[in-house]
Structure formats: structure tokens, C-alpha cells
Amino acid sequence: MDTQQEATAPRIGFIGAGRVGKGLAWGMAQGGQRVVAAASRSAVSAAQLAARIDGCRAAPHAQDVVDGSDLVFITVPDDAIATLAAGLRWREDIAVIHCSGATEVAVLDPAARAGAQTGGFHPLQLFADPDVALAGLPGCTIAIEAEAPLLSQLEHLAQVLRCRAIRLPPGCRARYHAAAHYAAGFVITLLNEAVELWHSFGVGREDTIRALLPLLRGTVASVERMGLAQGLAGTYSRGDIGTMEKHLAELARVGPDALHLYCELALRSIPLGLERGGYDEQRAAAMRALLLAASKP
Ligand SMILES: NC(=O)c1ccc[n+]([C@@H]2O[C@H](COP(=O)([O-])OP(=O)(O)OC[C@H]3O[C@@H](n4cnc5c(N)ncnc54)[C@H](OP(=O)(O)O)[C@@H]3O)[C@@H](O)[C@H]2O)c1
Known part of the structure; x- marks a missing residue:
């Protein structure tokens, strides 16, 4: 990415530096995307994610990631997504995406109510650890639920990760996820x-x-x-x-x-x-x- 492209490329942030957060962040950064910040429950996890990406900082609070990013990936356990999304201050010119298979995108409604775009980005693979996630991503399918213009941004990111993309309509995630079993x-x-x-x-x-x-x-x-x-x-x-x-x-x-x-x-x-x-x-x-x-x- 040249300097001009870098200045206009969306700034990507991660909240939740576990297996999927690290795997996606590292994969996107390797694919030339601008991953700028990560926060997690523990500072150690956020630092581990950031350490492998040039220009990425470990943020002390999730709100710092929101404030400094254009696309925020929420990669915390499913049950923590709703509380986390409800406790953050969102804005209009941001997109927030969760990576859960079965959780409806409506869980991100607190962000949508503030004017943010919301979506789902579910890599259909089992990840035992972050390096397994990174190595296992190419060739996987990522199920994407979003409306334009976020939809094409997420489809592009799936391509960057060398994954196939499928689109999920709203309301079908539990059925989609049950079938994957x-x-x-x-x-x-x-x-x-x-x-x-x-x-x-x-x-x-x-x-x-x-x-x-x-x-x-x-x-x-x-x-x-x-x-x-x-x-x-x-x-x-x-x-x-x-x-x-x-x-x-x-x-x-x-x-x-x-x-x-x-x-x-x-x-x-x-x-x-x-x-x-x-x-x-x-x-x-x-x-x-x-x-x-x-x-x-
Ligand atoms: N693993 C898979 O095979 C897989 C595949 C596809 C999709 N997913 C989805 O990806 C998402 C993440 O799953 P995962 O397997 O990566 O989970 P994980 O390895 O347990 O990582 C979750 C991370 O979130 C952090 N965290 C927990 N609660 C938090 C909070 N309130 N605020 C900020 N950070 C918090 C954790 O804390 P620490 O900071 O203490 O480490 C941990 O690093 C889930 O929605 C899951 O359904 C998982």
C-alpha cells in the first residue's frame, strides 16, 4: 500500500484479542490492510495481537478502538457481544462487525441506533489457537451479513484473507450455524x-x-x-x-x-x-x- 492509499484505507480495529481476533487481524495486516488498534479484556492479549502488526497499538479501552477506527471487529465470546456493544459510544461514520455464527446482527443495534453500519463476518472454520486461525483461513468460507456499502468492504476483506464469501440474509444465523455442525x-x-x-x-x-x-x-x-x-x-x-x-x-x-x-x-x-x-x-x-x-x- 503506498502512502496515499494508506491515508484513505479504512482503519481497522479489533475488540477481543483471542483466537479469531488475532487470526483475522494478522491475516488482514498480512494482506496489506490497515489494522490500527486492538483492545481486549486483558492488556496482555491486546499487546500480543498488536505486536505482530506494524502500526497497530494495544489500546487500554475498547472505546479507544472505536474512537480511532473506521471498521471495528468485535471478536469477544458470543455472550459478551451485547453488553460490550451497548456500553460503547458509537458514531455515524463507523462500521461495527461481529464474528459470531449464531448471534443475530441485531445484537449490534446500539451502534446502529447511533447511525453506524452493522454486520456479521463469520469464518466457517474451527480455530484452536490464533496461529491455527491464521494458517487455516485461506480456502475457508466467510459468511457475511451486511448492507451496502459495508457489504462490499467485507467481501473485499474476505478476498484479502483468501477466503470465499457467502451472503447471509438477516434472521437466518441460528439455522445457518446449526447446519454447520x-x-x-x-x-x-x-x-x-x-x-x-x-x-x-x-x-x-x-x-x-x-x-x-x-x-x-x-x-x-x-x-x-x-x-x-x-x-x-x-x-x-x-x-x-x-x-x-x-x-x-x-x-x-x-x-x-x-x-x-x-x-x-x-x-x-x-x-x-x-x-x-x-x-x-x-x-x-x-x-x-x-x-x-x-x-x-
Ligand atoms: N474459535 C473458533 O473456532 C471460531 C470460529 C468462527 C467464529 N468464532 C467467533 O469469534 C468470536 C471470538 O471467538 P474466539 O474463539 O476467538 O474466542 P476466544 O479465543 O475466547 O477470544 C475471545 C477474546 O475476547 C476477550 N474478551 C472477553 N470478554 C471481553 C470483553 N468484555 N471485552 C473485551 N474483550 C473481551 C478475551 O479476553 P482476554 O483479553 O482475557 O484474552 C479473549 O481474548 C466469537 O463470536 C465466536 O463465536 C469463533
Whole structure:
């Protein structure tokens, strides 16, 4: 950035110097953005964020960040956003953005009432620490909720971070965030289900995970290469009713919980098997009937 560009580029500030705050601030600064100030609950965290960015200062109070920035990212825990936003003095020529997935942008209404633009900027990734966040950002999707002109500014910042951007309409964040669990924590929950089933015939957790991880990687690779329906493999891609019946009989012996979960997932796999062309509607109906009968209490 030359001196003239630097003078007109928006000054970016961060309140909350944790995993996401540091990761985004460092990534934006590396991408040539003007990150000028950071505040956090502890001075140490703010200083750590600022130390890796030329021209960025650790501010003693969140209000200092607001007063000296054009774009303020609030990167505190979800439950702290509302109180923080309500306790600061905002102004018209500022934009304030939170990074929570499930929290509505309306939580920033105290700033909106003062004339500020408000938005959401949610990086769809799990960050265990700030360096993981920085390294993990490229290739991620950032879900952006904002109106023009903030929208294009945030889309530009997503590009700077080498992320893809998707737009979220107002009011859908909890649904958006709930759905993301299917590609994150719930995958682990499903692996744990397999661990428990294998444990029942004597294979330990570590061996099960080692055995299943290559399968999981293969599944992810198939989806990347071929998409959901064509990437589907196994019983429900082919419509193997005989195998399915063996599964149902065995899981009924394990217990109603194990059987119920299996049936729910199997029922939701059938539309993908149909789309893949693995079987016809008549076979799908037979499969559904067996699954529904098996899952009845
Ligand atoms: N981690 C993820 O995987 C992830 C992914 C996407 C989005 N997010 C979202 O990003 C936001 C931040 O999450 P995070 O994982 O970065 O949390 P985090 O690592 O716990 O960091 C939060 C930071 O905010 C500071 N803080 C707490 N309360 C504060 C307050 N009242 N005023 C000022 N600073 C305060 C903390 O204090 P100290 O100063 O004491 O350190 C900490 O540094 C959340 O909205 C979260 O939903 C997280």
C-alpha cells in the first residue's frame, strides 16, 4: 500500500484479542490492510495481537478502538457481544462487525441506533489457537451479513484473507450455524457411535479411530471430486436391501438408540442414492418401508 492509499484505507480495529481476533487481524495486516488498534479484556492479549502488526497499538479501552477506527471487529465470546456493544459510544461514520455464527446482527443495534453500519463476518472454520486461525483461513468460507456499502468492504476483506464469501440474509444465523455442525462436531459424534459399536466386540477406541479416519478422508475426497450424490458409496448408494436388513437386525440387538440413529441417517441417504441413479423409486420405497418399520418404537 503506498502512502496515499494508506491515508484513505479504512482503519481497522479489533475488540477481543483471542483466537479469531488475532487470526483475522494478522491475516488482514498480512494482506496489506490497515489494522490500527486492538483492545481486549486483558492488556496482555491486546499487546500480543498488536505486536505482530506494524502500526497497530494495544489500546487500554475498547472505546479507544472505536474512537480511532473506521471498521471495528468485535471478536469477544458470543455472550459478551451485547453488553460490550451497548456500553460503547458509537458514531455515524463507523462500521461495527461481529464474528459470531449464531448471534443475530441485531445484537449490534446500539451502534446502529447511533447511525453506524452493522454486520456479521463469520469464518466457517474451527480455530484452536490464533496461529491455527491464521494458517487455516485461506480456502475457508466467510459468511457475511451486511448492507451496502459495508457489504462490499467485507467481501473485499474476505478476498484479502483468501477466503470465499457467502451472503447471509438477516434472521437466518441460528439455522445457518446449526447446519454447520453436520460438517464439524456431529461428524465426531458419529465416529463416537462407531467407536461404541466396535467396542462391544472388543476393538478399542484408538484402533477404531485409526481404522475409520482413512474411510472418512476417502469420503471427504469423494465429495470434493464428485459432489454429494455421486460421492456417496456403500449400501445406500447401491440399494443393497439384503445388507440393510442384516444391519437392522443386528442393531435391533444392540438397542433402540443405535437402531433409531441408523434408521434416521439411512432414510436421509435414500434421496442421494436415488439422485446418484443407484436404484429406482420402487426399490427406494421398499427400503423406506423397512427402515420406518424398524425404527417404530
Ligand atoms: N474459535 C473458533 O473456532 C471460531 C470460529 C468462527 C467464529 N468464532 C467467533 O469469534 C468470536 C471470538 O471467538 P474466539 O474463539 O476467538 O474466542 P476466544 O479465543 O475466547 O477470544 C475471545 C477474546 O475476547 C476477550 N474478551 C472477553 N470478554 C471481553 C470483553 N468484555 N471485552 C473485551 N474483550 C473481551 C478475551 O479476553 P482476554 O483479553 O482475557 O484474552 C479473549 O481474548 C466469537 O463470536 C465466536 O463465536 C469463533
